[in-house]
Amino acid sequence: MSEQLFADLIEVANTFGEPEYSRAGGGNASVKVDGVLHIKPSGVPLLTLTEADLVPLHLRPLLDALVSDAPVEGDPVMAAAAAALVPSYAGGRRPSVEILFHALIDDPLVLHLHPLTANALTCNADAVALAEKLLGDEAIVVDYIDPGVPLAREIATVRESYTSRTGKPAPKITLLRNHGIIVSGETAAEIRTHVATVTRAVQAAIDAVPLPAAPAADTAGTRTLVGAIAPTLRGLLGGEGLAVVASDTSDLVRAETGPGSAMLTGGPLIPDQIVYAGSLPCVVEVDDIAQAAEATTAAVADFTATYGKAPVIVVVPRTVVFAAGKDKAAADNALAVFTDALRVTRDANRIGAVQVMDPAQRGFIETWEAEAYRQKVAAGAAVGRLTGKIAYVTGAAQGFGLGITESLLAEGATVVLADLNLAGATAQAERLAAQYGSGKALAVGVDVSDPDSQLDAIHQVVRQLGGLDVFISNAGVLRADGVMTQSVADFDFVTNINYRGYFLGVRAVAPVLATQHAARPDRLFDIIEINSKSGLEGSKRNFAYSGSKFGGIGLTQSFALELIEYGIKVNAVCPGNFLDGPLWSDPERGLFVQYLRAGKVEGATTIDDVRHFYEAKVPMGRGCLPSDVGRAVTYVVEQQYETGQALPVTGGQNMLN
Numbered sequence: 001m002s003e004q005l006f007a008d009l010i011e012v013a014n015t016f017g018e019p020e021y022s023r024a025g026g027g028n029a030s031v032k033v034d035g036v037l038h039i040k041p042s043g044v045p046l047l048t049l050t051e052a053d054l055v056p057l058h059l060r061p062l063l064d065a066l067v068s069d070a071p072v073e074g075d076p077v078m079a080a081a082a083a084a085l086v087p088s089y090a091g092g093r094r095p096s097v098e099i100l101f102h103a104l105i106d107d108p109l110v111l112h113l114h115p116l117t118a119n120a121l122t123c124n125a126d127a128v129a130l131a132e133k134l135l136g137d138e139a140i141v142v143d144y145i146d147p148g149v150p151l152a153r154e155i156a157t158v159r160e161s162y163t164s165r166t167g168k169p170a171p172k173i174t175l176l177r178n179h180g181i182i183v184s185g186e187t188a189a190e191i192r193t194h195v196a197t198v199t200r201a202v203q204a205a206i207d208a209v210p211l212p213a214a215p216a217a218d219t220a221g222t223r224t225l226v227g228a229i230a231p232t233l234r235g236l237l238g239g240e241g242l243a244v245v246a247s248d249t250s251d252l253v254r255a256e257t258g259p260g261s262a263m264l265t266g267g268p269l270i271p272d273q274i275v276y277a278g279s280l281p282c283v284v285e286v287d288d289i290a291q292a293a294e295a296t297t298a299a300v301a302d303f304t305a306t307y308g309k310a311p312v313i314v315v316v317p318r319t320v321v322f323a324a325g326k327d328k329a330a331a332d333n334a335l336a337v338f339t340d341a342l343r344v345t346r347d348a349n350r351i352g353a354v355q356v357m358d359p360a361q362r363g364f365i366e367t368w369e370a371e372a373y374r375q376k377v378a379a380g381a382a383v384g385r386l387t388g389k390i391a392y393v394t395g396a397a398q399g400f401g402l403g404i405t406e407s408l409l410a411e412g413a414t415v416v417l418a419d420l421n422l423a424g425a426t427a428q429a430e431r432l433a434a435q436y437g438s439g440k441a442l443a444v445g446v447d448v449s450d451p452d453s454q455l456d457a458i459h460q461v462v463r464q465l466g467g468l469d470v471f472i473s474n475a476g477v478l479r480a481d482g483v484m485t486q487s488v489a490d491f492d493f494v495t496n497i498n499y500r501g502y503f504l505g506v507r508a509v510a511p512v513l514a515t516q517h518a519a520r521p522d523r524l525f526d527i528i529e530i531n532s533k534s535g536l537e538g539s540k541r542n543f544a545y546s547g548s549k550f551g552g553i554g555l556t557q558s559f560a561l562e563l564i565e566y567g568i569k570v571n572a573v574c575p576g577n578f579l580d581g582p583l584w585s586d587p588e589r590g591l592f593v594q595y596l597r598a599g600k601v602e603g604a605t606t607i608d609d610v611r612h613f614y615e616a617k618v619p620m621g622r623g624c625l626p627s628d629v630g631r632a633v634t635y636v637v638e639q640q641y642e643t644g645q646a647l648p649v650t651g652g653q654n655m656l657n
Contacts, residue, residue, distance in 0.1 A: 002033045006051050008188035017047025021115045024333050026272045028096040032108045041093035055095040057084035062103035077148045100152030107184035114180040118198045119344045122175050123269045126352035134201040139173035146364045209350035214251035228292040231467035231512050235519025236300045241388035243324040245466025246331040256342040257317045267356035269341045274365045277338040282311035313338045328439030384412020390468040392416040395475030397424035399581045403626015409436045418446040448475045448501030454508040467516050471509045473502045474530040478545045480594040491544045498548035517567030524567050526637050531572040533654045541600045560644030569643040573632045576650035579623030620651035
């Protein structure tokens with residue numbers, strides 16, 4: 001029996017751990033077996049909860065704490081948890097902050113959610129009347145009260161009052177105003193039925209009212225606005241580092257952030273909104289797009305002076321919402337929590353009138369240690385020489401680009417894999433995100449020879465991340481042939497990718513980096529060209545490639561002189577031959593094959609002959625590896641007094657003089 005109860009708990013926790021019902025570490029779940037409450041730890045999402053995660057607590061001390069007024073040291077809920085903890089538990093996790101109401105409800109399974117549909121009722125001034133109309137005696141309503149002991153006692157009082165008034169046991173559905181719902185039962189099927197009962201009833205009422213129309217979108221104007229504000233916010237909101245800034249320009253945002261929006265000036269709807277998105281957003285009124293960065297800087301300064309902390313959410317009314325976080329996961333979560341509140345506001349107003357938390361209610365959550373702990377656990381820790389940096393690597397689906405990407409991720413960076421082969425870049429990004437964490441690796445498609453494609457790719461990065469710290473122009477091609485036989489088409493192809501593509505990338509990204517520097521003058525940003533040893537000396541029967549790389553050094557030095565006043569360092573890394581990579585080893589178009597056919601290596605009759613020839617030219621006896629280049633890139637980023645340099649990574653084959 002107990003095994004089935006645990007299985008049922010994990011089933012419903014994982015089922016209703018989706019964002020529609022619970023986001024981040026919000027909501028909780030518990031099961032009672034033989035006088036012990038097994039409950040979700042603080043900061044662990046319902047979506048990924050396992051039986052091994054559960055914290056076991058004896059019920060008796062929890063029920064005693066519920067009715068006791070004896071003074072305790074610290075938070076009374078945590079004191080009760082310490083007294084109730086089963087001595088054999090060695091998991092070291094802290095139980096949910098709402099253990100007391102899980103203990104007082106008799107049913108073995110208890111699930112607490114923050115569902116978006118149901119919260120259109122719970123976050124409503126008409127909640128009591130709506131609950132009576134839509135759910136009758138299937139639910140009780142508990143007015144908002146501070147979490148912890150006060151909330152648990154209020155739930156107990158309302159349940160007892162219902163039983164005293166009706167002579168029946170309290171319903172299995174509890175509606176917590178400006179918070180969420182609690183459902184309880186004996187099986188997973190019963191829990192699912194109760195959640196469905198609330199959801200269907202409220203959704204039917206919402207659907208009976210037409211959806212408000214959103215203002216028409218100004219696509220071009222919004223793109224310009226995002227390009228000015230997002231990089232500015234990266235600099236303004238990052239603390240020691242720079243923030244990741246996510247943005248949303250959806251119909252919902254445009255419809256629900258106009259004049260009179262409760263989300264702009266009224267306050268938050270539920271505690272989780274305060275924890276992850278802040279109590280109130282910073283509102284930026286932009287009268288002139290050309291002055292958007294200045295207006296943003298002034299609005300953030302005013303907000304910080306007024307509230308004593310920087311905003312998490314920044315809103316340009318009827319246009320865009322920005323959310324800042326220490327990494328993409330945190331920024332995306334804050335943005336989702338805020339837009340969830342916009343949806344709940346919209347739907348609450350369709351069936352009644354939205355009700356926000358008042359200053360006293362939100363003030364308790366803002367300073368409650370238990371919520372700060374939950375947020376800290378959910379955030380986790382990150383270490384590395386490039387932690388907090390956002391890097392963008394072209395040609396990242398394979399070869400040096402992929403190797404550089406993996407090196408940067410290992411050092412803590414978030415990396416955007418940009419490639420003409422979007423499917424390949426996406427597959428690699430998904431693989432790497434699974435290894436390094438959600439949001440750590442992203443993919444965008446780019447044709448580096450196309451100016452509009454370069455601009456569009458950078459704009460995608462600005463929309464998703466707010467900007468970047470390191471731009472790595474790595475995409476390159478090679479067509480080996482003699483000067484008397486190479487076609488103009490092949491020469492142009494190499495030049496357009498290697499030389500012109502580098503220029504187009506810098507042209508697209510430099511304004512973003514400059515905007516960030518304007519907001520944070522103490523920070524320098526990096527443009528790095530992955531050049532070649534062939535940019536340091538000529539290459540026989542490979543003049544198109546070598547010439548493009550020599551040109552790249554010229555661009556690097558010239559860009560360095562021009563861009564340093566905007567806080568942008570520009571350097572080149574010049575790798576030796578990556579003999580194991582596809583550029584050399586591809587059986588159809590690899591350089592071993594090309595050089596053998598072109599007769600570049602005198603006397604060579606096989607691919608192995610060509611390989612041995614090139615290995616013998618390196619004093620360190622091997623080809624260059626992606627990890628060698630990755631370390632060089634990290635070195636260049638860390639240096640604060642180097643720009644316009646071309647760093648050889650050639651095993652001693654090429655040396656600067």
